[in-house]
Amino acid sequence: MSKSISGFSKLSKAKKIDWIVDTYFSNSEEAKTIIKQYWNTDEKIQQLHDEFIENTITNYYLPLGVAPNFLINGKLHTIPMAIEESSVVAAASKAAKFWLDRGGFKTEVISTTKIGQVHFMYRGDFNKLKTFFEQVKPKLFSDTASITKNMESRGGGITAIELRDKTNDISGYYQLHVSFETLDAMGANFINSCLEQFAKTFKNEAQTFNLFSEEEKQIEIVMSILSNYVPDCLVRAEVSCNVEDLSESQTISGEAFAHKFVQAVNIAEIEPYRAVTHNKGIMNGIDAVVLATGNDFRAIEAGVHAYASRKGRYSSLTHASVEDGKFKFWIEIPLALGTVGGLTKLHPLVKLALELLHHPSAKELMQIVAVAGLAQNFAALRSLTTTGIQQGHMKMHLMNILNQFGANDDEKQVLTEHFKSHTVSHNAVSEALNKLRSTGA
Numbered sequence: 001m002s003k004s005i006s007g008f009s010k011l012s013k014a015k016k017i018d019w020i021v022d023t024y025f026s027n028s029e030e031a032k033t034i035i036k037q038y039w040n041t042d043e044k045i046q047q048l049h050d051e052f053i054e055n056t057i058t059n060y061y062l063p064l065g066v067a068p069n070f071l072i073n074g075k076l077h078t079i080p081m082a083i084e085e086s087s088v089v090a091a092a093s094k095a096a097k098f099w100l101d102r103g104g105f106k107t108e109v110i111s112t113t114k115i116g117q118v119h120f121m122y123r124g125d126f127n128k129l130k131t132f133f134e135q136v137k138p139k140l141f142s143d144t145a146s147i148t149k150n151m152e153s154r155g156g157g158i159t160a161i162e163l164r165d166k167t168n169d170i171s172g173y174y175q176l177h178v179s180f181e182t183l184d185a186m187g188a189n190f191i192n193s194c195l196e197q198f199a200k201t202f203k204n205e206a207q208t209f210n211l212f213s214e215e216e217k218q219i220e221i222v223m224s225i226l227s228n229y230v231p232d233c234l235v236r237a238e239v240s241c242n243v244e245d246l247s248e249s250q251t252i253s254g255e256a257f258a259h260k261f262v263q264a265v266n267i268a269e270i271e272p273y274r275a276v277t278h279n280k281g282i283m284n285g286i287d288a289v290v291l292a293t294g295n296d297f298r299a300i301e302a303g304v305h306a307y308a309s310r311k312g313r314y315s316s317l318t319h320a321s322v323e324d325g326k327f328k329f330w331i332e333i334p335l336a337l338g339t340v341g342g343l344t345k346l347h348p349l350v351k352l353a354l355e356l357l358h359h360p361s362a363k364e365l366m367q368i369v370a371v372a373g374l375a376q377n378f379a380a381l382r383s384l385t386t387t388g389i390q391q392g393h394m395k396m397h398l399m400n401i402l403n404q405f406g407a408n409d410d411e412k413q414v415l416t417e418h419f420k421s422h423t424v425s426h427n428a429v430s431e432a433l434n435k436l437r438s439t440g441a
């Protein structure tokens with residue numbers, strides 16, 4: 001029977017673990033062994049990880065893989081990917097290799113604006129609020145000068161502050177809608193600090209604005225927070241080639257493949273049930289690189305899916321066309337990423353991942369991440385429209401199934417060979433392993 005606990009956060013790590021294993025596990029010693037098995041032997045590294053979050057009891061491993069051969073704007077990259085799902089890294093690698101001989105990926109950053117908002121309530125004359133806003137605006141900038149100084153010296157800062165009337169949606173509701181340029185930083189702390197200062201200044205200055213009545217002076221700040229919806233922090237990645245160059249095998253011509261591929265993308269553009277899965281495949285690539293480079297994949301996910309619904313219907317993030325014998329496949333996606341601050345200087349594997357990518361700027365990372373998404377989608381659609389997804393996916397999943405059945409190294413070797421010419425399924429692996437164990441063949 002579970003029980004609640006007060007003061008858990010104040011316990012030592014050892015005591016937290018004792019409480020967890022005693023409260024929740026029938027075999028507390030076994031649970032403790034598993035928890036400790038994943039501690040780093042280097043105490044400093046373990047302490048670093050303990051301190052990333054709160055109430056840490058152990059580490060949760062994800063594999064870090066690499067996908068080589070990405071030619072992006074003429075420069076070769078090997079892309080780091082942190083992900084638990086088999087076949088994603090292989091698919092990205094295969095797509096990279098395919099486009100390596102066909103001109104590679106072309107990318108461009110379209111815009112880099114990030115948004116934050118102060119949400120507030122005001123009950124009174126909108127014209128007076130507008131006048132107040134114009135009058136207080138210079139002070140909003142000057143009161144945040146100490147926060148923006150360094151960012152401005154690097155070329156960034158606050159780029160616009162707008163007053164927005166949202167009273168059609170909620171009575172009395174207005175916003176300060178603020179645009180920021182945060183350069184190589186994701187910028188969450190910078191943006192939130194600026195917004196909280198705006199809120200203070202706005203509320204305080206309202207007290208002495210002589211056009212306001214006593215009631216109008218009582219501006220109520222609801223909250224001040226950045227937005228993870230960043231439709232103007234946009235990057236584009238594209239591949240293209242002559243249709244006949246798409247053909248790789250005798251089984252399908254370049255024309256037939258291009259036609260089917262474009263149909264598959266068109267379906268994802270109009271059919272939300274398909275679009276969600278289509279975009280999930282894109283996010284396989286995007287999240288894996290975002291995670292490997294120490295960025296916030298929850299923020300990216302939320303922003304990307306909002307963008308996919310911006311026209312009122314959830315739709316594909318990628319697009320494809322065939323015109324004048326040329327196949328074109330591209331993605332436009334909002335990505336607010338950072339290559340300084342946050343985990344980038346702290347997590348040893350994030351540092352390693354960024355060095356592998358030649359220490360990219362945030363703009364360069366946006367392009368690399370968009371490419372990972374496009375490549376992933378290309379690989380998935382290529383499989384879906386030709387062999388079906390299961391063939392390649394199950395081929396990569398074989399090792400997981402063998403591990404589930406406790407296969408030893410020799411069994412793995414024999415069965416990997418066997419399944420080069422047989423279809424992988426859970427049942428087929430189980431039968432083949434049983435046969436191998438009982439007959440040795």
Ligand code: HMG
Pocket residue numbers: 085086087088089090091092093094095097277278279280281282284376379380381383384389391392393395396
């Ligand atoms: P294949 O043709 O059997 O692979 O493809 P291959 O053995 O001929 O090797 C060709 C290249 O693929 C290799 O070149 C590698 O680049 C890569 P090489 O290194 O030999 O010069 N590759 C590998 N890389 C690392 N480790 C491996 C490996 N094997 C091949 N073990 C493959 C096999 C799985 C790549 C192919 O079938 C494929 O791309 N399938 C798509 C898989 C996929 O999309 N997985 C994502 C998970 S499914 C999902 O969640 C999304 C989905 O629902 C989205 C949607 O619906 O749109 C599908």
